[in-house]
Amino acid sequence: MKVCLIFVLCLLGFPGNAHEMTPAYPVLDSSYIGGVAVAKMKLFNRREDIKYYQIDVFTEDWKPVSFATTDRVLKVGYNKNKLFNVYIRFADVKRARYICTTSKVFKGGNQEALVSSMICSKIK
């Protein structure tokens, strides 16, 4: 039954707008800059209504952690992947727990309830 349902859902093609980020558990490596670790991330935008995603790094209790990246707000086209690096100082590595991307929603619209999605990977 389960297999049949999954097969039917696959045939239907799962219409919708998706936000994906991998890996779920990024590994911090030494970067080419001394005293700085780097996590290599990949974002996939299948939300036609979204063009921009904001990157954030948080502690276990959701306090912001300083980090560096090429663009804090990424422009990602519809159905496109974007690879990005997050640089965290060795001094902050122990505090950093989550790397998150959040879709940036335009305020406009008419009597709508818009959806902003956030996906967080966990540094272990």
Add this chain to the structure above:
Amino acid sequence: MTIKTITAVALLLSTSSAMAEESPINGTVQPKCSVYTETQGVYGHPLPDKLSTATADGGVSTTIRYDIAQADFYKAQITHPNSFSSSPTLNDAVAWTGSTVVGQVSVTEMSAYEAAKVISPSNVTTFDMTLAGSTWFTVSSTAIYGYNKSLPAGSYTAIIQADCIAK
């Protein structure tokens, strides 16, 4: 050599060259969460002081789908609005209510997510995604303005936050 012999040798050579080809297909399976906006919510305006996504009020509830590639790696956290992200100037308080419930599921056992959900604070609902597959969540939102006051004319937008957090 006869034509038959030449043809036989040519056929053998062509067969052996075809067998030398290999085309590997590589893939990676890893924990992954995808958040889909299946249905964008719309506020109905059934009363002068009320905006609501309920069907009975002329609105459309938001449907969000979470696809989990590997079991037990993520939790879903959905926040229904408690303010407008854009609206005309409002001079009185707005009372907000809302809910997030499990709708369709791709695996029958996912129905248990509804009973196990945690609501804290009042507008944030957390689900532990212990199974791989797809889960559809229905999010409703209602805003009531002041005490029997009419909402000013204009456009109103509120934002639902759908989070997928690695455990």
